[in-house]
Amino acid sequence: MTTPDSGASPVGDALLRITDVKKHFPINRGIIIQRRVGAVRAVDGISLSVFPGETHGLVGESGCGKSTAGRVITRLLDITSGSVVFDGRDITNLSAAKMRPIRSDIQMIFQDPYSSLNPRHTVGTIVGAPFRIQNVKTENGIKREVQDLLARVGLNPEHYNRYPHEFSGGQRQRIGVARAIALRPKLIVCDEPVSALDVSVQAQVVNLLEDLQSEFGLAYIFIAHDLSVVRHISDRVSVMYLGKIMESASRDELYSASLHPYTQALLSAVPVPDPEVESRRERILLSGDLPSPSNPPSGCVFHTRCWKVQERCKVEVPVLVESSPGHTVACHYPEVRNVLAVDIPGYVSDPNGEPDGADFASQ
Secondary structure: OOOOOEOOOOOOOOOEEEEEEEEEEEEEEOOOOOEEEEEEEEEEEEEEEEOOOOEEEEEOOOOOOHHHHHHHHOOOOOOOEEEEEEOOEEOOOOOHHHHHHHHHOEEEEOOOOOOOOOOOOOHHHHHHHHHHHOOOOOOOOHHHHHHHHHHHOOOOHHHHHOOHHHOOHHHHHHHHHHHHHOOOOOEEEEEOOOOOOOHHHHHHHHHHHHHHHHHHOOEEEEEEOOHHHHHHHOOEEEEEEOOEEEEEEEHHHHHHOEOOHHHHHHHHOOOOOOHHHHHHOOOOOOOOOOOOOOOOOOOOOOOOOOOOOOHHHHHOOOOOEEEEOOEEEOOOOOOOEOOOOOOOOOOOOOOOOOOOOOOHHHO
């Protein structure tokens, strides 16, 4: 059986295509003579594709391997096995020197705006670093280019000589965004870029990312655990659990007709800002904790917490199969279930037909 690419788009050439990528961290014992006794399977065979100008959401609970996947895609971490093809070029095993010119097209926005900026460098030095590292010449000089970038992300150009500690969390994340778009990349991996920010500031940063995408034609991999943010910004969404992709589909199909029990459990936890509706919604509670990635369960890795588990699930690993065009699921017993729907006469989740949270700035 041929396993389709998770969430594969039916048309166009992919900007990024990763196939069966694994990242295992070895577990060693011994002081003088170390021996390998196991491995943490942070990413355990994921496949997905990202197309020019689109946003691919990557969601899952903490510890599922989302951030590690982002670092593997950008080659900040070496790959254990699998392949990463970017813009038609295999970058899986490229050395740091050969990756350097490609990094102008692949950038990353980190989760913590406090630790991702060097406190000893000024904003001008931080945002101007890509130009100096890549030896990019600008028409009016690096300082003018950096000031234009600061203005583009909503900061005062006169803050060029300030240090990161002089800014708020939201402003620091804007500095990180300015650094990421400095060389006009084709792909940006956003590793939970708003999770450390206040809700009002989250809206501003998300809207900024959307504006930049429209202006520069950027493609995003948007890693997050906030499903309302992912629903707002993403075109397609992949759901990860214990290093594997459980389900992948277009945003609207995933949120309205999810197939995997884990996806349904995640969606049932999304709050609805209406007490009456919230009290009548279906809520799926998972028992137990996330298993250790160093000792994952046999068969389907989700079977220890799944309410639909059968004997087959305990011994046979489900593969991603395409249930409908662009919608793939790794489950032996998939079942369509809209856990966001409510059975209240006259209630409409969104009369305009847009997904909940479409006007994210108003939240």
